[in-house]
Structures are given as structure tokens and as C-alpha cells.
Amino acid sequence: MRRWWWVLLALVLLAPGRKVQAEGAGFTVTPKLPSNQIGGNTGWFNLLVKPGVKQNLTVEVDNQSAETKKLELSLTNAFTQDNGQVGYEPNKKQDASAKVQLTAIGSKPITITLAARQGRNVTFQVTPPAKPFPGQVLGAIYVRDLTKPAQASGSGFAVTNQFAMVVAVQLQTSQKLVPPELHLLAVKPKADSVSATIQNAQPRLFGKLKLMARIYPAGATKAVVTQRSTNYAMAPNSAFNYQVTPKTALAAGKYRLVIDASAGSYKWHLTRNFTLSAPVVPSQTAAAKKSSPAPWWPWVIALVAMLLLGILVGWWRGRKTQRG
Structure with missing residues (x-):
């Protein structure tokens, strides 16, 4: 049996909205924004937290499909991709300049199973350092569909769409921003x-x-x-x-x-x-050199030489016949 996996990432860091959803995913993720949200309802967590005080990050996960779904929720750290865009998927990147990262101060991944049409609140806890930290800590709640694919059809192929959704999380102990360097x-x-x-x-x-x-x-x-x-x-x-x-x-x-x-x-x-x-x-x-055709002129020279040789041989035989 052969399977094809397609991945769709729904990101809401810069796009305002309340509910994270993607066509065909079969589930949605809605952040429950607390009172210490700053910047209004952007559809993601932008929180002014207190040093040393635990902060809850709660999302409502709703299974909108007619089948049971198994979902994994985890905290991730934001990073810069080589294409010059910010990424939020699970990664092991840690820059030496980072003093605080979301995964280091947050709770561990959570796996849930939702029956058809069932919803559930899932809460992560983060505990900021006891002393105020400068600037921003950026990451996300990453929700991945772990539902097993359906059995393959008689043709031997099973096509499965695997979805992952992201709700960005930004934490600050002060609204004063530090300049990038x-x-x-x-x-x-x-x-x-x-x-x-x-x-x-x-x-x-x-x-x-x-x-x-x-x-x-x-x-x-x-x-x-x-x-x-x-x-x-x-x-x-x-x-x-x-x-x-x-x-x-x-x-x-x-x-x-x-x-x-x-x-x-x-x-x-x-x-x-x-x-x-x-x-x-x-x-x-390199590709152009590899795909460029061989020069044509050596073949033309060879063809002309063969024609001249043929003419010369014919002329020589003709003279020999006349003498005979």
C-alpha cells in the first residue's frame, strides 16, 4: 500500500482572526485570550506577563469531522527560515544569544482524542523567569493531526491530507521594545x-x-x-x-x-x-553547460571531407578506366 502525505500549515501571527481553520482539516483551534492580552484581539497570544507568575495559554480545539481525531499539541520556539520568513514548526534551533525560550518555560506536549463533533479546551502553562526579561519571547502552540489514514482502496493507493495549525505566542514583561541587532x-x-x-x-x-x-x-x-x-x-x-x-x-x-x-x-x-x-x-x-548541444561545425567539416574524398576517388577511378 502506498500513501501520499500533504501538509498544510495555518499561521495566524500577522493575520487577524479568532479561529484558526483550514479547508478540509476537519478541526479548528481557537485561542482563549486572557485579560493581559495587549494589542487587541489579533487571533494569537500577545501577552504582557509578570515575572515568576504562571501564565495559562488555553485553546479550544473542535473536531468538526464525522470521525474520531487524535491531535498532538505542543509549544514551539520561533526561528528564522533560510527564505527570510519566521517559522513556528517544531525545531531544535537555539541561537546562542537567546536567554529565554518558550519551550524552556512552558509545559510539555499534550495528546488528545476527540470524538466526532467534540470540542475541548487544552491549557499550557508557562512560567516566566523570576526577573523581568527584555524584549519578546516568541513561539507558538502547534497542533498536529495524528489521525491514522484510512485503509487503501482496491487500487493500492491511499491519499491522506495531514494538517497542522499554529497559534502564535508572544510574551513580554514590558511593552518597551529593544532594537534589533x-x-x-x-x-x-x-x-x-x-x-x-x-x-x-x-x-x-x-x-x-x-x-x-x-x-x-x-x-x-x-x-x-x-x-x-x-x-x-x-x-x-x-x-x-x-x-x-x-x-x-x-x-x-x-x-x-x-x-x-x-x-x-x-x-x-x-x-x-x-x-x-x-x-x-x-x-x-552548470545546467546550461550540461544541456548545451555539441558544436555542429565538426560534423559539417567531416561531411564535407567525406564528400570531397568521394569525388576524388570517383575522379581517380574515371581516369583509370579511360586509360585502360
């Missing part, structure tokens, strides 16, 4: 690009990040690679790998990467030297 931690050459690890070392979620990356040969003032990116976002205390891809191959040698970044009034100038021990060849260039 970007660092260029490392530059690592890859076969087809140059990977730059960019870190946000502060507990601050921010977006509308613009990046201008330039690569200079050592000692040169003219860039051989220029790349622009916009509308990136970064989670608090996180890092991601930004891929700088040249349009043409970069030869082995010494280079300098410069990234000018901005988000609103915040600006950063990041630079780091690196060495290429082997050329960096963009994948499209």
Missing part, C-alpha cells in the same frame, strides 16, 4: 552560491528587512556580484543562512562580502572576508 556570523562557500549567516542577537521580532549584498575581489573597489532582497523578517534571537548567488562563475581566490541591511530606521553595514578554494558555479550555468 544584526551580525554577520560566518561566510561559507557552496558549490553554486556563497552562504552568509546573519544573526539577530536581540529579543525583537521585526520585518520589512532589506538586504543589499555585494562581493568584491580582495583589494578591488568594484563588486563582481550584487544581490538585493526585500520583505524579509527575523524572529527574536535567531539566525538564518542568506544565499548570495552569482550570475556568472566566481574563480577561486580571496573576496570580501559586504551586506547593507535596513528595516525602517534601523541600518547595518556588515562585512567579512572569505576565500574560495574552488570556483563557485551558479546551478543554472
Whole structure:
């Protein structure tokens, strides 16, 4: 029996709403916002918490399908994906600059079974540190459908949609925000690009990040690679790998990467030297070389040579026959 799994993630961090749902999922997740919610009913937890005081995070999970569902709920930590967007799925990423993470101060995962059309409240507890922490702690309540797939049909195929839903959780002990702080931690050459690890070392979620990356040969003032990116976002205390891809191959040698970044009034100038021990060849260039047809002119020359040889042989035989 063969099974195909499709995953749909419903995220509500930046989209206002009360109930998290997705067409075909068969269940919904609704956050029960407490009185210490700030910023209004955004459809996710944005809480001003007290140091050392336990905080309940309650969601109502409703099974809207006609079958029993098994669901797993867990707390996750937000991180920055390599595509420059904030992710909330379960992960093991932990930046060295993070002092507080949601999973470290929250309760363990919970698995529930809901009968058809049944609903239930599920509560997590988080206990903030005894002393106030600066900035924001960002994560989510992640709800995953663990319901076993239906038996395969006679054709031997079973098609199953597996859904996961997310309700973002942001905690603060003060409404005063700290400014983001970007660092260029490392530059690592890859076969087809140059990977730059960019870190946000502060507990601050921010977006509308613009990046201008330039690569200079050592000692040169003219860039051989220029790349622009916009509308990136970064989670608090996180890092991601930004891929700088040249349009043409970069030869082995010494280079300098410069990234000018901005988000609103915040600006950063990041630079780091690196060495290429082997050329960096963009994948499209390599593919073009691989797929490009063999040159036609050697075949034309060979054909012309064969024709001339044939004419010469025919002429020589004709003369020999006339002499005979």
C-alpha cells in the first residue's frame, strides 16, 4: 500500500482572526485570550506577563469531522527560515544569544482524542523567569493531526491530507521594545552560491528587512556580484543562512562580502572576508553547460571531407578506366 502525505500549515501571527481553520482539516483551534492580552484581539497570544507568575495559554480545539481525531499539541520556539520568513514548526534551533525560550518555560506536549463533533479546551502553562526579561519571547502552540489514514482502496493507493495549525505566542514583561541587532556570523562557500549567516542577537521580532549584498575581489573597489532582497523578517534571537548567488562563475581566490541591511530606521553595514578554494558555479550555468548541444561545425567539416574524398576517388577511378 502506498500513501501520499500533504501538509498544510495555518499561521495566524500577522493575520487577524479568532479561529484558526483550514479547508478540509476537519478541526479548528481557537485561542482563549486572557485579560493581559495587549494589542487587541489579533487571533494569537500577545501577552504582557509578570515575572515568576504562571501564565495559562488555553485553546479550544473542535473536531468538526464525522470521525474520531487524535491531535498532538505542543509549544514551539520561533526561528528564522533560510527564505527570510519566521517559522513556528517544531525545531531544535537555539541561537546562542537567546536567554529565554518558550519551550524552556512552558509545559510539555499534550495528546488528545476527540470524538466526532467534540470540542475541548487544552491549557499550557508557562512560567516566566523570576526577573523581568527584555524584549519578546516568541513561539507558538502547534497542533498536529495524528489521525491514522484510512485503509487503501482496491487500487493500492491511499491519499491522506495531514494538517497542522499554529497559534502564535508572544510574551513580554514590558511593552518597551529593544532594537534589533544584526551580525554577520560566518561566510561559507557552496558549490553554486556563497552562504552568509546573519544573526539577530536581540529579543525583537521585526520585518520589512532589506538586504543589499555585494562581493568584491580582495583589494578591488568594484563588486563582481550584487544581490538585493526585500520583505524579509527575523524572529527574536535567531539566525538564518542568506544565499548570495552569482550570475556568472566566481574563480577561486580571496573576496570580501559586504551586506547593507535596513528595516525602517534601523541600518547595518556588515562585512567579512572569505576565500574560495574552488570556483563557485551558479546551478543554472552548470545546467546550461550540461544541456548545451555539441558544436555542429565538426560534423559539417567531416561531411564535407567525406564528400570531397568521394569525388576524388570517383575522379581517380574515371581516369583509370579511360586509360585502360
